[in-house]
Amino acid sequence: MEFDARTAAADAALCGDLWRGDGGWALLTELCDRCHGRFAGTADERRAADMLLERFRRIGLQHVHEEPFTYPGWRRAAAPTLRLVDGGQEIATFSLPGSPSARIEGDLVDLGCATDDDLSRAGQDLTGKLALISAATPPRAKAMHRDEKIARAARRGAIGVLWMRDAPGQLAETGGLFFHDAPPIPGLAVTREDGLRLARQLAQGQTIRLAAVTHDAPQEMTSWNLVGELPGSELADEVVLIGAHYDGHDIAEAALDNGSGVAAVVEAARGLAQQRGALRRTVRFIAFGVEELGLYGAYAYAAAHQAEFGNLRLLFNLDTIAEPGATKGVATQRRPELRAALEAIGQAMGEPFPIDDHLSMYSDQFPFVLKGAPAAVLTNPDAPRTGGRGVGHTTADTVDKVHRLSLKLSALFSARLALYVANAPEWPAQRWSDGQTRQELETAGVRATLEMEGIWPWPSSSTNC
Numbered sequence: 001m002e003f004d005a006r007t008a009a010a011d012a013a014l015c016g017d018l019w020r021g022d023g024g025w026a027l028l029t030e031l032c033d034r035c036h037g038r039f040a041g042t043a044d045e046r047r048a049a050d051m052l053l054e055r056f057r058r059i060g061l062q063h064v065h066e067e068p069f070t071y072p073g074w075r076r077a078a079a080p081t082l083r084l085v086d087g088g089q090e091i092a093t094f095s096l097p098g099s100p101s102a103r104i105e106g107d108l109v110d111l112g113c114a115t116d117d118d119l120s121r122a123g124q125d126l127t128g129k130l131a132l133i134s135a136a137t138p139p140r141a142k143a144m145h146r147d148e149k150i151a152r153a154a155r156r157g158a159i160g161v162l163w164m165r166d167a168p169g170q171l172a173e174t175g176g177l178f179f180h181d182a183p184p185i186p187g188l189a190v191t192r193e194d195g196l197r198l199a200r201q202l203a204q205g206q207t208i209r210l211a212a213v214t215h216d217a218p219q220e221m222t223s224w225n226l227v228g229e230l231p232g233s234e235l236a237d238e239v240v241l242i243g244a245h246y247d248g249h250d251i252a253e254a255a256l257d258n259g260s261g262v263a264a265v266v267e268a269a270r271g272l273a274q275q276r277g278a279l280r281r282t283v284r285f286i287a288f289g290v291e292e293l294g295l296y297g298a299y300a301y302a303a304a305h306q307a308e309f310g311n312l313r314l315l316f317n318l319d320t321i322a323e324p325g326a327t328k329g330v331a332t333q334r335r336p337e338l339r340a341a342l343e344a345i346g347q348a349m350g351e352p353f354p355i356d357d358h359l360s361m362y363s364d365q366f367p368f369v370l371k372g373a374p375a376a377v378l379t380n381p382d383a384p385r386t387g388g389r390g391v392g393h394t395t396a397d398t399v400d401k402v403h404r405l406s407l408k409l410s411a412l413f414s415a416r417l418a419l420y421v422a423n424a425p426e427w428p429a430q431r432w433s434d435g436q437t438r439q440e441l442e443t444a445g446v447r448a449t450l451e452m453e454g455i456w457p458w459p460s461s462s463t464n465c
């Protein structure tokens with residue numbers, strides 16, 4: 001694939017501009033300092049939305065607007081109490097978003113990582129029990145999301161879950177809960193250190209009886225996707241989307257997850273706005289709402305705009321993109337037909353980048369994949385998969401953890417990629433048909449999980465897990 005001289009000139013200008021710019025650092029710090037975690041349903045979230053819309057306008061995007069949507073929200077009440085009934089001793093905790101108000105008391109059972117083996121070891125009937133579950137993935141086991149693990153306990157009668165982080169450092173990890181067809185039970189975050197101590201005592205044969213009271217309240221809420229664009233000069237109906245979620249968790253500054261992503265998207269938009277005359281296709285920028293509680297903003301956008309997906313060339317998502325490491329690359333979501341085009345873009349950039357086609361279900365690209373749209377995420381496919389989320393979802397996800405050069409390189413890479421996709425002479429990815437989408441997801445082995453979460457769009461088989 002060949003690119004014209006106008007594209008090369010715009011790329012050179014982008015490189016100069018974004019390399020010399022601050023890479024979104026100022027916006028990142030402003031978002032985190034003024035709007036804290038931007039948790040869905042808070043005044044911080046709305047303040048962040050206003051800040052981003054103002055920024056979209058200031059850098060010269062067109063058709064800047066917000067798209068409201070409703071979602072099952074959740075309001076955090078005062079911290080729950082969690083105590084050992086016999087000792088009266090308290091264990092520090094907080095509720096996972098989605099937890100209901102409840103008063104529970106029961107014996108603790110160690111459910112390990114909630115794998116099939118763990119479940120048979122612990123006994124299938126957990127009625128009246130609290131389950132201690134680790135966020136870890138055991139060696140060689142398939143990674144299971146928090147929701148799947150906690151739903152497995154809830155479905156077997158557990159009345160509450162202690163959710164143990166998989167890394168040392170006296171940090172507990174938050175994350176939204178979705179119960180679908182499992183009874184909603186409180187999820188209580190505990191540190192790895194506290195969790196390991198409880199597990200050790202259980203292994204020694206001690207009985208541990210715990211009592212907890214939570215006061216949190218699920219309730220319907222409204223949020224907003226924030227949209228702005230640079231119309232293409234020749235093929236304005238054809239669209240390249242770049243998005244990142246702007247919400248985060250309330251216990252954190254949510255700097256890596258995902259202040260970094262949204263700051264990089266806005267910085268990429270700033271750079272591309274300077275080159276708007278060189279764009280053949282339209283480039284649209286989206287700050288998604290409410291990713292952390294279940295990708296609700298992206299689901300709302302994909303549902304409202306699916307009729308346009310025949311003209312969607314690529315949705316490119318940025319989520320947690322500023323950890324140390326200069327290598328930037330692309331994971332297309334099961335789009336091997338894009339490899340040659342992306343390699344040609346790497347050649348044209350003078351900077352070949354790693355590519356794979358690994359599907360990931362837990363960020364805003366996934367609702368687009370479910371509608372058959374070509375999607376990709378910014379990542380380094382060559383980096384070893386650690387399985388952990390670092391300090392993400394903990395109180396330690398603060399601005400100082402964001403690697404400033406990595407943030408800048410993410411913004412630059414994303415802007416350049418968008419430019420080349422917008423200007424490619426032809427683009428090999430088409431929207432999948434409904435049948436093809438289903439086939440791709442079945443081949444990817446995600447059907448059982450999606451059925452469990454209630455988001456498999458086709459008729460379900462009866463039971464799983």
Ligand SMILES: [Zn+2]
Pocket residue numbers: 245257258291319320363
């Ligand atoms: Zn995220």
